[in-house]
Amino acid sequence: MWRSDAETTARHLQYQYEVGTATGIRCGKYLVPRKKAEIQRLDNTLQHHIAQYITLSNSEFSRCMTYFLPKKLRKRSFLVQEGDVCSYAAFVQKGCLRSYTIDSKGDEHVLQFAIEGWWIGDLYSFLTGEPTSYFIEALEDSELLLLDRKAYEQLTEDIPKFERFFRLLLQNNLIATQRRIIAEHSKSAVERYLDFLKTYPSIAEHVPLRHIASYLGITPEALSRIRRELAEKSL
Amino acid sequence: MWRSDAETTARHLQYQYEVGTATGIRCGKYLVPRKKAEIQRLDNTLQHHIAQYITLSNSEFSRCMTYFLPKKLRKRSFLVQEGDVCSYAAFVQKGCLRSYTIDSKGDEHVLQFAIEGWWIGDLYSFLTGEPTSYFIEALEDSELLLLDRKAYEQLTEDIPKFERFFRLLLQNNLIATQRRIIAEHSKSAVERYLDFLKTYPSIAEHVPLRHIASYLGITPEALSRIRRELAEKSL
DNA sequence: CCGCCTCCTTAACCTGCATCAATCTAATTT
DNA sequence: AAATTAGATTGATGCAGGTTAAGGAGGCGG
Structure with a gap:
């Protein structure tokens, strides 16, 4: 499960494995129904990602896909803004996002980036339903798969292996975040x-x-x- | 589940609820068999802690206790040192510990403190079996309940509710650690x-x-x- | 192809915290 | 109680990175 080279391990830890570059199917417009080939590609990114952590049968995987809501986000637009409830955990199929806060002096502080194959969202707001203090912004035109709170609970109930999956994501993210603190001190x-x-x-x-x-x-x-x-x- | 005042929430997040002060039963020597009253008190600290997150029947709780190994640690002694495998997650019954690394210049960097009612351990080493890069040191004479990797797996299998319990600990710790980074930047x-x-x-x-x-x-x-x-x- | 963004760079100056080196205080040990 | 040691404080000095302000360079819509 843990590859030995430092770079892969570190990336693995941060946000759970970056998959290889997409093969490049694009569609020029938003809200256009996606072609079959594209759906295939999108699913594969997630499937590859999940396979890093748990083993799913094909039927389990297609069942799991039904819990996700696809969403496109234009460059410079926001998934959530400060004050919203962050109702989703978002898996990035394509593109690039960042999450950040704005402090009392008006300065921005980036917490996280997410590119293809990574997750992003405000965990605290997602889990408690409290309004978030983060902004999550697309830095490029992006395609996401959203999992809302209810779907998340149904998914873990339907396929309990996902309990383990999400626990592993959390563990790895925590380890990476702790290392970030030590690195900033040393x-x-x-x-x-x-x-x-x-x-x-x-x-x-x-x-x-x-x-x-x-x-x-x-x-x-x-x-x-x-x-x-x-x-x-x-x- | 989430209290509204900032202080309680923050403590809650960091390491899962600080319980009230112990009633003060002590034993003067190490390795002396504990008295019944003391065992009771120790169990209660953990029970109170667990009850913040999941509901256990009395029989489940006493079953869960069998997975833990009690351990006393004298002031200035170590639970693990750099290079050891950190085979345990440790719940603090009494006392105070810190975890820290030593960087290439020989300087120490504290990652975490843990007092009564908190957990401490190197998650990465615990989960992967790789040697840790942390020292975990008792700052006072301390009493711990250790859960090793195997016991952890058996416990979550025996009482699946503990999957949820540990996931909640992880979530809260991650949220607190992320906030720590933002605070250090802002x-x-x-x-x-x-x-x-x-x-x-x-x-x-x-x-x-x-x-x-x-x-x-x-x-x-x-x-x-x-x-x-x-x-x-x-x- | 011009003007306007957005982003990056450069330069001069400033400040918060590190570093180094003493000294002081309060525990621990003998 | 004296000796030793761990921890906290203080002062002098230096530097990494912040602040402010002014260019420059690439991209894009008109």
């Missing part, structure tokens, strides 16, 4: 940036630098200096 | 120290200041100055 901004590039190369490709800076807990200006120094050194 | 050291005092008053009483500093990600000197400034202001 490493400099440069080291953390390099770690980020190494651990999440596919996110680094998709995401504006200022969001990475925010995730690392530094300003965009500081990240810019860091990048210049790294560039100068490697010449 | 708040000054003073604010974080005040938050700590408010959220975990009973830990602040038990724990040396330098460990609190380490938990907050600052040096003991910085914490000392913060405390002086606060004292001066409040005069």
Whole structure:
């Protein structure tokens, strides 16, 4: 279950395995009924993801798919905003999102990114029904599979193996988040940036630098200096 | 399930409810067989804790107790050290512990404290069997209930409600850990120290200041100055 | 192809916290 | 009670990263 190389393990831990690049079927418009081939592809991303953790028969998998609600999200639009109840856990089929808060001074703080094959959502709000304090924003046109609270409970009742699945997601996410705290206490901004590039190369490709800076807990200006120094050194 | 006041919620989230102070039965020596009254008290701490999350019949509870191994730990001794496999999740009946790493520069970084009614352990090592990179040290003479990997699996099989119980612990811990990251990005050291005092008053009483500093990600000197400034202001 | 975003970079200055080194205090040990 | 040790405080100094303000560069709609 645990691959040995550090990079795969770290990614695995953070948000449960990044699957390979999609084969590239696209549809140009939103709200257009998806073609069969595309449905196939979308299902496969999730199926591949689930298979990392538990074994499902084909019939179980198609049953499980009925609990999800597909949703497309345009770049710069929000899945939830501060004050909403985050009624969904969202699995990313395609695209890229971030979750962040805005503090009392008006500054943004990125908690998480999610690309294809990752989950995103505000767990606290999802589980308690309290309004969230996060914004979840699409950084690119994205396709999600939503699981709402009720569907989540029905799914775990219908296929109890999913109890284990979600527990594993939680465990891995907790471990990664704890490591992030230790890293912020023990490493400099440069080291953390390099770690980020190494651990999440596919996110680094998709995401504006200022969001990475925010995730690392530094300003965009500081990240810019860091990048210049790294560039100068490697010449 | 979720109380409304911020402090209780925060404590709840961090490590699942601090129960009231023990009634104070002590035994002076280690490895002395515990008296019946004491066993009762110890069980009650755990029972109270579990009851926050799931409902158990008395017979289920006494069955569940058979999976735990009691253990006493003297002040300054370790439950696990770096390189060990952390085979246990430990429930704290009495006393106080911390988990920390030592980085490449030789500096300590506190990940977590645990007092009566809390859990501690290295989840990653516990679940994978890989050696841990943490030290778990008793800050006072402590009494623990250990649950090893096998017992954990048997327990969740025997009483499936415990699946839910452990999932809730994980969820709450993850939520609290995520909030800790956001707080470290958005708040000054003073604010974080005040938050700590408010959220975990009973830990602040038990724990040396330098460990609190380490938990907050600052040096003991910085914490000392913060405390002086606060004292001066409040005069 | 022009103007306007959005994002990134650069530079000058500032500050919060780290570092280093003493000193003080209160437990523990003998 | 004296000796030892762990923990907390204080002061002097330095630096990583924040702040502010001003460009620049690429992308996109008109």
